[in-house]
Amino acid sequence: xxxxxxxxxxxxxxxxxxxxxxxxxxxxxxxxxxxxxxxxxxxxxxxxxxxxxxxxxxxxxxxxxxxxxxxxxxxxxxxxxxxxxxxxxxxxxxxxxxxxxxxxxxxxxxxxxxxxxxxxxxxxxxxxxxxxxxxxxxxxxxxxxxxxxxxxxxxxxxxxxxxxxxxxxxxxxxxxxxxxxxxxxxxxxxxxxxxxxxxxxxxxxxxxxxxxxxxxxxxxxxxxxxxxxxxxxxxxxxxxxxxxxxxxxxxxxxxxxxxxxxxxxxxxxxxxxxxxxxxxxxxxxxxxxxxxxxxxx
Amino acid sequence: xxxxxxxxxxxxxxxxxxxxxxxxxxxxxxxxxxxxxxxxxxxxxxxxxxxxxxxxxxxxxxxxxxxxxxxxxxxxxxxxxxxxxxxxxxxxxxxxxxxxxxxxxxxxxxxxxxxxxxxxxxxxxxxxxxxxxxxxxxxxxxxxxxxxxxxxxxxxxxxxxxxxxxxxxxxxxxxxxxxxxxxxxxxxxxxxxxxxxxxxxxxxxxxxxxxxxxxxxxxxxxxxxxxxxxxxxxxxxxxxxxxxxxxxxxxxxxxxxxxxxxxxxxxxxxxxxxxxxxxxxxxxxxxxxxxxxxxxxxxxxxxxxxxxxxxxxxxxxxxxxxxxxxxxxxxxxxxxxxxxxxxxxxxxxxxxxxxxxxxxxxxxxxxxxxxxxxxxxxxxxxxxxxxxxxxxxxxxxxxxxxxxxxxxxxxxxxxxxxxxxxxxxxxxxxxxxxxxxxxxxxxxxxxxxxxxxxxxxxxxxxxxxxxxxxxxxxxxxxxxxxxxxxxxxxxxxxxxxxxxxxxxxxxxxxxxxxxxxxxxxxxxxxxxxxxxxxxxxxxxxxxxxxxxxxxxxxxxxxxxxxxxxxxxxxxx
Ligand SMILES: [Zn+2]
Ligand SMILES: [Zn+2]
Ligand SMILES: [Zn+2]
Numbered sequence: 001x002x003x004x005x006x007x008x009x010x011x012x013x014x015x016x017x018x019x020x021x022x023x024x025x026x027x028x029x030x031x032x033x034x035x036x037x038x039x040x041x042x043x044x045x046x047x048x049x050x051x052x053x054x055x056x057x058x059x060x061x062x063x064x065x066x067x068x069x070x071x072x073x074x075x076x077x078x079x080x081x082x083x084x085x086x087x088x089x090x091x092x093x094x095x096x097x098x099x100x101x102x103x104x105x106x107x108x109x110x111x112x113x114x115x116x117x118x119x120x121x122x123x124x125x126x127x128x129x130x131x132x133x134x135x136x137x138x139x140x141x142x143x144x145x146x147x148x149x150x151x152x153x154x155x156x157x158x159x160x161x162x163x164x165x166x167x168x169x170x171x172x173x174x175x176x177x178x179x180x181x182x183x184x185x186x187x188x189x190x191x192x193x194x195x196x197x198x199x200x201x202x203x204x205x206x207x208x209x210x211x212x213x214x215x216x217x218x219x220x221x222x223x224x225x226x227x228x229x230x231x232x233x234x235x236x237x238x239x240x241x242x243x244x245x246x247x248x249x250x251x252x253x254x255x256x257x258x259x260x261x262x263x264x265x266x267x268x269x270x271x272x273x274x275x276x277x278x279x280x281x282x283x284x285x286x287x288x289x290x291x292x293x294x295x296x297x
Numbered sequence: 298x299x300x301x302x303x304x305x306x307x308x309x310x311x312x313x314x315x316x317x318x319x320x321x322x323x324x325x326x327x328x329x330x331x332x333x334x335x336x337x338x339x340x341x342x343x344x345x346x347x348x349x350x351x352x353x354x355x356x357x358x359x360x361x362x363x364x365x366x367x368x369x370x371x372x373x374x375x376x377x378x379x380x381x382x383x384x385x386x387x388x389x390x391x392x393x394x395x396x397x398x399x400x401x402x403x404x405x406x407x408x409x410x411x412x413x414x415x416x417x418x419x420x421x422x423x424x425x426x427x428x429x430x431x432x433x434x435x436x437x438x439x440x441x442x443x444x445x446x447x448x449x450x451x452x453x454x455x456x457x458x459x460x461x462x463x464x465x466x467x468x469x470x471x472x473x474x475x476x477x478x479x480x481x482x483x484x485x486x487x488x489x490x491x492x493x494x495x496x497x498x499x500x501x502x503x504x505x506x507x508x509x510x511x512x513x514x515x516x517x518x519x520x521x522x523x524x525x526x527x528x529x530x531x532x533x534x535x536x537x538x539x540x541x542x543x544x545x546x547x548x549x550x551x552x553x554x555x556x557x558x559x560x561x562x563x564x565x566x567x568x569x570x571x572x573x574x575x576x577x578x579x580x581x582x583x584x585x586x587x588x589x590x591x592x593x594x595x596x597x598x599x600x601x602x603x604x605x606x607x608x609x610x611x612x613x614x615x616x617x618x619x620x621x622x623x624x625x626x627x628x629x630x631x632x633x634x635x636x637x638x639x640x641x642x643x644x645x646x647x648x649x650x651x652x653x654x655x656x657x658x659x660x661x662x663x664x665x666x667x668x669x670x671x672x673x674x675x676x677x678x679x680x681x682x683x684x685x686x687x688x689x690x691x692x693x694x695x696x697x698x699x700x701x702x703x704x705x706x707x708x709x710x711x712x713x714x715x716x717x718x719x720x721x722x723x724x725x726x727x728x729x730x731x732x733x734x735x736x737x738x739x740x741x742x743x744x745x746x747x748x749x750x751x752x753x754x755x756x757x758x759x760x761x762x763x764x765x766x767x768x769x770x771x772x773x774x775x776x777x778x779x780x781x782x783x784x785x786x787x788x789x790x791x792x793x794x795x796x797x798x799x800x801x802x803x804x805x806x807x808x809x810x811x812x813x814x815x816x817x818x819x820x821x822x823x824x825x826x827x828x829x830x831x832x833x834x835x836x837x838x839x840x841x842x843x844x845x846x847x848x849x850x851x852x853x854x855x856x857x858x859x860x861x862x863x864x865x866x867x868x869x
């Protein structure tokens with residue numbers, strides 16, 4: 001059928017918002033593993049009293065137990081998907097109620113299990129209905145490659161729309177989360193991400209959820225030598241506090257990027273001599289090295 | 298608030314210009330006169346070569362910080378440093394026990410070269426008294442008499458980079474009552490100050506919008522003046538935004554900027570003030586951003602021959618409308634400055650600073666005369682009204698737009714149908730907006746809404762179309778995965794889940810494999826139900842059948858074939 005044009009309701013809201021708000025946008029795409037293993041529990045070591053059997057699912061062994069009675073009191077325990085939704089909701093509400101960011105940051109959520117699919121099209125944070133951004137665990141498969149492809153094309157589409165509308169855009173941010181190993185072969189997609197990160201077309205936060213996450217593989221999203229310090233420990237979310245910490249780090253990253261004018265692109269920004277809540281940073285751009293100045297002589 | 302000493306000659310000469318448009322009767326001077334006004338003698342002589350820079354002979358061991366004391370260089374005054382207010386790469390600016398003064402203290406690292414001290418000495422020699430310019434008033438030393446910083450007038454306000462140059466949302470956040478007139482006023486305040494500075498021979502080198510603070514449209518502060526280019530002392534910072542395209546490169550060395558390069562930066566600043574926060578160059582896809590800027594790809598047009606750059610997308614919606622509300626003369630100046638083919642785009646040919654100040658002032662005056670004008674809005678909802686434009690009302694949003702902003706034709710099976718003549722009045726944004734017609738994707742379950750344009754196509758061409766034919770969304774349609782059996786790429790929506798009951802396995806396969814698997818299992822079932830052997834029951838002597846399936850089962854279990862019929866077996 002020719003001429004068929006249809007979109008999700010978020011898409012329309014975003015287009016309307018772009019019509020009245022000409023400001024630059026920062027795109028953040030969440031790419032979230034919703035394989036059935038996300039429904040599993042994480043229990044602090046030694047916190048499980050007894051099990052009632054075991055089985056095999058989503059590529060690994062699982063224990064069965066009764067969450068009400070089989071977990072020792074005082075031990076941290078949660079369902080991975082619940083913790084993820086909580087962390088996501090708190091980040092989204094942080095952004096939604098942040099005066100500086102709410103109209104500039106547009107978020108999209110892509111989920112993947114058997115296939116990658118768009119749960120939520122890009123929408124300015126100020127318009128996001130946080131309650132509708134909950135993920136639910138799906139099939140016992142982890143199609144990482146397909147998830148990444150879907151997320152990247154989602155980013156590409158929105159960047160195109162922004163370009164059409166003559167809007168400036170910050171480098172998009174991909175927040176990738178998984179709790180296991182892929183059931184498809186995502187090597188090509190990983191190299192696509194690496195290329196973009198290398199060129200400065202993308203920022204990526206590859207996060208591992210729980211003990212089973214393959215951090216070595218995830219680190220492959222960074223070009224050689226550019227993974228953050230202590231990547232495999234810091235970007236693995238196991239204890240409840242890890243979620244809070246890493247989402248705080250993401251929020252700081254977003255805030256920091258937004259504090260620079262969009263026209264500065266990815267150019268280097270030098271750090272002020274002192275930072276603090278009530279101290280404004282008068283530096284935009286880079287300062288010359290004192291050696292550079294001496295070399296003028 | 299007046300933070301400055303007594304007015305001097307400079308003040309008399311240039312300092313009394315009005316910044317507002319309210320009492321502007323005597324501002325209608327001919328441009329020639331205006332030009333002459335900005336060509337009076339300089340107190341700084343822009344240099345072509347660097348002033349000597351060397352390692353400091355003595356680097357202070359103690360850098361005063363909050364709570365500690367600093368002294369004016371002549372030892373006549375003493376200040377206690379309060380809380381840090383601002384900072385940059387090489388300094389921290391503290392409040393002091395004198396509310397009208399801040400102390401800017403350099404880092405120990407910065408003080409290893411003598412540039413800061415020499416430049417500061419040169420600057421305090423002159424008393425530059427321009428409203429809002431936080432010119433250094435004295436050198437500061439630590440208790441050992443070593444140079445550590447400068448005394449500057451205090452300031453307040455919001456950074457230009459965080460407010461007007463960040464876009465309309467930021468303007469609304471910090472200055473909720475502002476409209477375009479206020480933008481013109483604040484722009485004129487800024488540009489007028491810049492003209493005065495230029496006239497004195499002071500250059501930014503690289504304009505830094507993070508060091509300009511806005512209190513209100515007529516009260517603006519320029520801080521970190523010691524970072525500017527003063528005679529042979531270069532500017533200390535650089536940014537991509539205000540670097541002229543011909544100078545952009547990864548490895549930019551410190552340099553002394555000439556007047557023309559300075560004029561480019563003033564033009565750019567004016568553009569980003571008039572189109573709040575918009576950068577003039579269109580970013581091209583997956584191209585190094587420096588390349589996009591060097592190519593000077595400008596997305597706005599003037600009409601006639603002056604078209605937007607071929608490789609720049611046409612800005613739709615908001616920016617197109619904001620651009621339309623700027624006066625033609627100003628647009629023309631922008632176009633010819635930022636478009637690669639423009640008359641003033643080549644280095645050396647750029648418009649002078651006062652031309653921009655004048656253009657902005659004129660626009661502000663025009664806006665204050667033209668009451669109930671849509672042009673006063675920061676983000677006008679529709680185009681400027683003029684005598685030549687006919688307006689119509691959109692039947693969907695109920696907003697009036699010029700007739701060129703309406704959907705005229707639609708295409709149905711290669712046939713162009715003029716819907717405007719059929720009485721449809723749908724503006725372009727509404728044409729691509731959400732209609733009430735929707736469907737649910739059978740693969741991902743999401744609800745999708747047709748655009749109003751699509752709905753009209755359906756309304757007009759009803760007979761040719763199946764309204765309910767839509768089963769899958771774009772993304773599910775173009776989305777392919779590998780069939781787990783034959784390995785070919787198949788659209789997601791064509792994948793089928795096959796359950797192998799015998800092995801208790803589920804797999805996703807393509808249509809063909811699904812049929813094959815069904816057929817295989819049918820055949821297998823047929824074979825299983827086929828008769829393996831017949832026998833007479835040991836108990837009831839009735840004949841009974843043993844199927845292939847049963848035979849296989851017993852063999853697998855390592856058992857003998859049964860000798861009794863199923864009903865006798867059941868009775869036991
Ligand atoms: Zn309309
Ligand atoms: Zn779908
Ligand atoms: Zn197949």
